[in-house]
Amino acid sequence: MDRAVTISQVAALAGVSTGTASKALNGRGALRPETRLRVQQAAEQLGFVANAAARSLQTGRTYTVGMITTDSIGRFSIPLLIGAEDALGAGQMSVFLCDARDDPIREQYYLRTLLSRKVDGIIVTGRRTQARAPIGVGLPVPVVYAFISSADPQDCSVVPDEADGARRAIQHLLAVGRRRIAHVTGPEHHHSATVRASGAVETLAAEGLRPVVPTLYGEWSEAWGRQAARMLLNSGADVDAVFCGSDQIARGLAEALRDAGRDIPGDIALVGFDNWDVMVDGCRPALTSVDMDLEGIGRSAAELLLAKINGDPVQGPRARPCRLVPRASTAV
Amino acid sequence: MDRAVTISQVAALAGVSTGTASKALNGRGALRPETRLRVQQAAEQLGFVANAAARSLQTGRTYTVGMITTDSIGRFSIPLLIGAEDALGAGQMSVFLCDARDDPIREQYYLRTLLSRKVDGIIVTGRRTQARAPIGVGLPVPVVYAFISSADPQDCSVVPDEADGARRAIQHLLAVGRRRIAHVTGPEHHHSATVRASGAVETLAAEGLRPVVPTLYGEWSEAWGRQAARMLLNSGADVDAVFCGSDQIARGLAEALRDAGRDIPGDIALVGFDNWDVMVDGCRPALTSVDMDLEGIGRSAAELLLAKINGDPVQGPRARPCRLVPRASTAV
DNA sequence: GATGCCAAGGAAATCGATTGCCTAGAAGCT
DNA sequence: AGCTTCTAGGCAATCGATTTCCTTGGCATC
Numbered sequence: 001m002d003r004a005v006t007i008s009q010v011a012a013l014a015g016v017s018t019g020t021a022s023k024a025l026n027g028r029g030a031l032r033p034e035t036r037l038r039v040q041q042a043a044e045q046l047g048f049v050a051n052a053a054a055r056s057l058q059t060g061r062t063y064t065v066g067m068i069t070t071d072s073i074g075r076f077s078i079p080l081l082i083g084a085e086d087a088l089g090a091g092q093m094s095v096f097l098c099d100a101r102d103d104p105i106r107e108q109y110y111l112r113t114l115l116s117r118k119v120d121g122i123i124v125t126g127r128r129t130q131a132r133a134p135i136g137v138g139l140p141v142p143v144v145y146a147f148i149s150s151a152d153p154q155d156c157s158v159v160p161d162e163a164d165g166a167r168r169a170i171q172h173l174l175a176v177g178r179r180r181i182a183h184v185t186g187p188e189h190h191h192s193a194t195v196r197a198s199g200a201v202e203t204l205a206a207e208g209l210r211p212v213v214p215t216l217y218g219e220w221s222e223a224w225g226r227q228a229a230r231m232l233l234n235s236g237a238d239v240d241a242v243f244c245g246s247d248q249i250a251r252g253l254a255e256a257l258r259d260a261g262r263d264i265p266g267d268i269a270l271v272g273f274d275n276w277d278v279m280v281d282g283c284r285p286a287l288t289s290v291d292m293d294l295e296g297i298g299r300s301a302a303e304l305l306l307a308k309i310n311g312d313p314v315q316g317p318r319a320r321p322c323r324l325v326p327r328a329s330t331a332v
Numbered sequence: 333m334d335r336a337v338t339i340s341q342v343a344a345l346a347g348v349s350t351g352t353a354s355k356a357l358n359g360r361g362a363l364r365p366e367t368r369l370r371v372q373q374a375a376e377q378l379g380f381v382a383n384a385a386a387r388s389l390q391t392g393r394t395y396t397v398g399m400i401t402t403d404s405i406g407r408f409s410i411p412l413l414i415g416a417e418d419a420l421g422a423g424q425m426s427v428f429l430c431d432a433r434d435d436p437i438r439e440q441y442y443l444r445t446l447l448s449r450k451v452d453g454i455i456v457t458g459r460r461t462q463a464r465a466p467i468g469v470g471l472p473v474p475v476v477y478a479f480i481s482s483a484d485p486q487d488c489s490v491v492p493d494e495a496d497g498a499r500r501a502i503q504h505l506l507a508v509g510r511r512r513i514a515h516v517t518g519p520e521h522h523h524s525a526t527v528r529a530s531g532a533v534e535t536l537a538a539e540g541l542r543p544v545v546p547t548l549y550g551e552w553s554e555a556w557g558r559q560a561a562r563m564l565l566n567s568g569a570d571v572d573a574v575f576c577g578s579d580q581i582a583r584g585l586a587e588a589l590r591d592a593g594r595d596i597p598g599d600i601a602l603v604g605f606d607n608w609d610v611m612v613d614g615c616r617p618a619l620t621s622v623d624m625d626l627e628g629i630g631r632s633a634a635e636l637l638l639a640k641i642n643g644d645p646v647q648g649p650r651a652r653p654c655r656l657v658p659r660a661s662t663a664v
Numbered sequence: 665g666a667t668g669c670c671a672a673g674g675a676a677a678t679c680g681a682t683t684g685c686c687t688a689g690a691a692g693c694t
Numbered sequence: 695a696g697c698t699t700c701t702a703g704g705c706a707a708t709c710g711a712t713t714t715c716c717t718t719g720g721c722a723t724c
Binding site for chain 1: 336381382383384385386388389394404405406410413414417424426427428429430431444445447448449450472553554555580583584587610611613614616
């Protein structure tokens with residue numbers, strides 16, 4: 001535990017005043033190059049690292065942003081975080097991660113903490129894309145919502161265009177020659193499920209088609225996927241492709257269809273949603289899936305936040321397109 | 333964007349000096365209860381939140397810790413983070429998350445940033461349990477390693493006792509009446525693979541048994557699990573249980589064994605490692621697995637860090653026991 | 665009534681870095 | 695030579711909260 005080096009020690013070693021040392025290290029003021037170098041060498045030699053607290057007290061900037069995940073840090077938050085870190089890290093900012101665990105009390109508590117730490121901005125994320133109540137009104141710092149969106153249309157939100165994802169999935173199936181398409185997805189009360197479902201139905205309608213069976217709503221699980229497969233087979237419906245609301249559902253279908261002797265993609269092609277590596281790779285055959293580009297959303301949210309921090313009055317929701325990743329489950 | 337409220341505004345409203353206001357809000361000094369209350373009400377009314385930078389400049393404490401994950405934030409880091417946040421959040425500390433992405437340059441950069449921010453301590457984590465070089469020597473803040481361990485035995489590391497996990501897996505299989513046990517795991521050069529393998533072999537040896545086939549080393553993937561299943565079946569070995577080095581491998585085995593008409597657990601019982609929810613629940617039948625209690629490790633690391641911050645000279649590695657979670661794949 | 669003591673709260677230094685203002689000296693100009 | 699104009703760098707205020715002395719007034723005691 002060494003004692004921390006302060007700028008006055010650097011200044012003393014370089015034989016200048018603290019003010020001059022500060023200017024030298026920050027490239028400000030009018031200094032002889034030689035003096036600047038001398039200070040820099042002194043700083044190097046002592047291993048000087050500026051005290052961020054002192055600096056931000058003076059400048060008002062902390063070069064810190066807070067990230068509040070409303071639900072437990074999970075599969076969706078992590079890529080968002082990585083993307084955000086990416087965009088911010090390049091600009092030398094650090095991220096405070098707060099896990100509110102779906103608890104409004106915790107959320108407000110974290111909000112206070114972040115405000116107390118005078119973060120330059122806040123990113124709010126969650127597990128669901130559904131709109132949520134704004135985290136606060138009249139906050140002294142800019143806020144951007146990522147993945148989840150704010151119910152206030154004035155707020156800046158970056159969300160995946162899930163209907164676009166569904167459209168791409170359906171168009172891909174059409175492109176590989178399928179016409180008798182079913183849709184199996186999560187619970188009907190779940191925003192993502194309904195948005196993806198209507199995206200799928202509308203895309204089919206635009207081609208003059210309809211799903212061979214009405215959308216099957218269930219859960220976001222492999223077990224539901226297996227059950228849905230049995231339902232489809234028992235219904236006797238003539239299906240040549242299934243678009244699934246999640247990779248887990250798709251994988252469940254794949255297994256149950258295989259068990260029933262159906263060939264994928266020969267008899268039935270399969271498209272998932274999320275492009276979750278362990279699912280798409282573990283599935284036999286590897287699963288074609290829709291990628292929401294969560295990292296891109298995180299990066300984009302962070303960039304917008306930086307813009308807001310710099311005074312740019314960005315507002316409103318922004319939807320980002322999805323990407324289809326074709327694999328063996330829809331190979332022609 | 334309101335202007336931030338300072339303590340002097342609170343003091344003015346309450347009709348006291350800033351020093352008195354500070355004492356009132358922090359429960360220090362000798363004040364009339366009535367005065368204290370008046371200040372607290374003024375703070376409440378103005379929505380005062382103390383400036384953390386100013387406070388830490390004065391007190392030297394930031395109530396902040398840094399968490400550096402050496403690899404990308406992944407499946408292992410998340411529970412560790414949650415556990416750490418849990419232990420720290422209760423004590424009002426915040427976490428800076430830094431993702432070094434296996435890049436030593438990034439790591440050192442983050443280390444500097446954290447030091448500049450005068451974090452009270454640092455937790456280092458990674459994806460592999462193998463020992464790593466200390467992140468720095470003579471650092472001015474305490475460091476604790478979680479999951480990963482430091483090569484310096486003086487450093488404080490909290491790691492899972494993987495040999496213990498392997499022992500529990502084998503003992504469980506023995507308890508359900510299996511004697512002809514095989515072990516399929518990840519790459520031989522991977523620390524976890526070898527530790528778990530020797531743990532398994534030793535536990536068998538203690539019962540006077542040996543694996544029915546030599547340990548099968550491969551990758552940490554379902555594909556390898558499937559391949560290993562075929563190898564086992566083709567070898568003609570009489571196997572009644574397989575202990576797998578990971579849940580993914582186990583799931584691959586389960587699928588391939590099912591395909592070959594083997595019943596699990598009737599013909600062959602299966603135990604995985606990691607207790608990763610999507611794998612153990614998605615597997616048919618649900619997979620018995622070894623849980624390393626990553627959240628507990630994170631929590632424990634954070635608690636040790638707090639102890640170090642408070643001057644307790646904790647040192648050395650600490651191994652935490654695993655837990656076996658029995659499910660259908662080993663049901664009697 | 666004088667002294668001492670305690671409770672309550674104020675004044676000011678302090679943490680470390682930044683920055684606007686000022687000054688000393690050098691250089692350029694007439 | 696005397697004046698202006700730069701240049702380089704020092705001085706000191708500043709950010710906001712904490713904390714260490716002090717001061718003041720009230721009360722009890724002798």
